[in-house]
Amino acid sequence: MKPKTICIIAIDFFLTVGLLLLMTYELIGEAAHEWVGAGMFLLCIMHHILNWNWISHLLKGRYTAYRISQTIVTAFVFLSIVGLMISGIILSRHVFDFLPISDGQSFARTLHMLCAYWGFVLMSVHMGLHLNMLMGVMRKVIHISKPSMPRTIFLRTTGLLIAAYGMYAFFQRQIGSYLFLQNQFVFFDFNEPLNAFFADYLAIMGLFACIGYYVSKLLRPQGQR
Numbered sequence: 001m002k003p004k005t006i007c008i009i010a011i012d013f014f015l016t017v018g019l020l021l022l023m024t025y026e027l028i029g030e031a032a033h034e035w036v037g038a039g040m041f042l043l044c045i046m047h048h049i050l051n052w053n054w055i056s057h058l059l060k061g062r063y064t065a066y067r068i069s070q071t072i073v074t075a076f077v078f079l080s081i082v083g084l085m086i087s088g089i090i091l092s093r094h095v096f097d098f099l100p101i102s103d104g105q106s107f108a109r110t111l112h113m114l115c116a117y118w119g120f121v122l123m124s125v126h127m128g129l130h131l132n133m134l135m136g137v138m139r140k141v142i143h144i145s146k147p148s149m150p151r152t153i154f155l156r157t158t159g160l161l162i163a164a165y166g167m168y169a170f171f172q173r174q175i176g177s178y179l180f181l182q183n184q185f186v187f188f189d190f191n192e193p194l195n196a197f198f199a200d201y202l203a204i205m206g207l208f209a210c211i212g213y214y215v216s217k218l219l220r221p222q223g224q225r
Contacts, residue, residue, distance in 0.1 A: 006135065008050050012134075015043050015206075019123055022116070023201050028187055034095045037088050044081055059136040066219035073126050073212075078120075080119035087092035087112035110184060124205040128212020132220075147221030159210055 018040040025033055048055065058071065089096045090108035127134075170176070177183040 004050060006157050008047075009134075009137065010049065011043055011047050015040065015123075016127070018043065019120060020201055020205070021197055023120060024194065024197060027186060027192075027194060029059065030093045034045065034088070034092055037084070038095050041081070041085050049065075064125065064219070066216060069215065069219055070129050073122055073129060077119065077126050080115040080122060083111055083115035084119060087115065096105045104189065107155070110181070113178060113186060114181060117175060120201075121175075121179065124208035125212035125215075128209035128214075129216045131209060131213045132216060159206065159213075162189065162203050162206035163210040164204035166210075169203050170207060173200060173204075175204065196219070 004042065020035055021028060021036045022040065028036075029180075063071075087108040089099065090101050090104050091112060092099070174183065174187075178186060
């Protein structure tokens, strides 16, 4: 496997872990949340540098339905990252505390929550849209050359079960109320074990990745599925 591919996979892995950590907010501590956020921003920059070839071809070639959906999702992911970074800097009490910023706290708090939850959903969909490629890489890593019906059934059943639980967790944790600003204050149970929190959010991530994956299968031309 090429070093560039290894770097992309490693960065995407740490982005996924970082995304889950960021959703805990103060469950991991305010300072830790800010430092993880700053690290995520640096990883995002590295991610875009390594994928510069895709970015440089945005104005080239024919736009299929799949490419349009991929580009729209990626654009909104980028906007959510920018919104998170700007609002995070304004709200910062640790990493960027040295900056002389005192105004806009209320707006920044709302923007941060909005971008955090939409970013979480859209990044999960973004992963799902690229899951085909990731699975191809994994097949090469573990030297699987031929498709297997039992393996396919097992993986799809597991994915759908995770997505089903993710839908339950989505409504149980009222994620929709944060996405549409019906609730502007996020409730956290500080007595809840972190592993239970991570399990729910990982399942929600799986739900939207699953949606992205099956949307990509529907939109891709038959020969590319």
